[in-house]
Amino acid sequence: MKDILIRGIDNKHNFRVFACSTTNLSDEARKLHNTWPTATAALSRVMSVGVIMGGGMLKDESEHLNIEINGGGPIGKILVDARADGTVRGFVSDPEVHYEYNDTKKLAVGIAVGNQGTLKVIKGMSLKNDFVGQVPLVSGEIGDDFAYYFTVSEQTPSAVSVGCLVDVDNSVLAAGGLILQVLPKATDEDIAFMEEAISKLPPVSEMIHNGETPYDIFKRISEDIEVLEEKDIAWKCGCSRERMSNALYTLTNKDRTEMIEETDGCEICCQFCNTAYKFSGAELQAMNDEVLRRFYELNEANKRKLDNE
Ligand SMILES: [Zn+2]
Structure with a gap:
């Protein structure tokens, strides 16, 4: 049935x-x-x-x-x-x-x-x-x-x-x-x-x-x-690699660096369906780089704003 x-x-x-x-x-x-x-x-x-x-x-x-x-x-x-x-x-x-x-x-x-x-x-x-x-x-x-x-x-x-x-x-x-x-x-x-x-x-x-x-x-x-x-x-579980990646972005660079140094990556498991999502050390490093790039960009923009005032 x-x-x-x-x-x-x-x-x-x-x-x-x-x-x-x-x-x-x-x-x-x-x-x-x-x-x-x-x-x-x-x-x-x-x-x-x-x-x-x-x-x-x-x-x-x-x-x-x-x-x-x-x-x-x-x-x-x-x-x-x-x-x-x-x-x-x-x-x-x-x-x-x-x-x-x-x-x-x-x-x-x-x-x-x-x-x-x-x-x-x-x-x-x-x-x-x-x-x-x-x-x-x-x-x-x-x-x-x-x-x-x-x-x-x-x-x-x-x-x-x-x-x-x-x-x-x-x-x-x-x-x-x-x-x-x-x-x-x-x-x-x-x-x-x-x-x-x-x-x-x-x-x-x-x-x-x-x-x-x-x-x-x-x-x-x-x-x-x-x-x-x-x-x-x-x-049905709506989890996805993209959602897990977004969750990883909410961590600090320090947290991600620790995972790179200790285990060269990480594995996140969805609590609802037990699906494991693996992220390599290189992928975590790319997240760190991206966060830094956004940080400097924001800094530069703020500096320019201050210069103009
Ligand atoms: Zn799931």
Whole structure:
């Protein structure tokens, strides 16, 4: 099944709903970061919410958002970057984390993530438009934490269900997410209808593993959902050699000279996709020369300005 996101509305019961299947993009992240099963599930769950918030909820195609979760658990930080075009990327500080709950044998995402910290969402392109919402973590299981985030930080009571099944060979068997949000005009009866519909649903990863599509999940919730949009979603990292080169330019000549003398160059690794970019000593020297040339040019220009005054 390909990864898709659908968005719909139930005007009879006054809620909007998003569902996505993220098996492929979750497995892509697992391969790039060599995550162990519980770390795979944690990252997948956050990416499933990320693609819904990015591809489903952002209005403008140029917008993107960052989700940062740091619960003090062994996994460290989870960072996910999602765009309005439906692409997403992410990483965890420590990918080699694996815990299971003793009783259920389920992946213990809450233990890996921890619940002594925060969930932060940053939306926007330029600094002045950036929206930052932050809430304390509830359980570190991700679904509950985002339900709390939407209710408190965005004043939108929501139900969030995310899941990721990992196979015995550590690959992702099935992953996906579901978010239901109450519309402002919802009545108590509408809310009761929604709560009952959600309580009857099997875990989202189980439905996807059984071959159900996001459309089938909508049908299980309500026959009255009108689908408004379907979008392809995918893993994508926008890093490039040019961007890394720009980052290197922000260092000082002294820093670059040290890298030339000590290792005759440097290697920068993209945190999101683990791609390594190598720069030779000669390339770093060229950057130093360029910075000096610009510095002298500026100096000369200032001198001429002073002479003319
Ligand atoms: Zn990258």
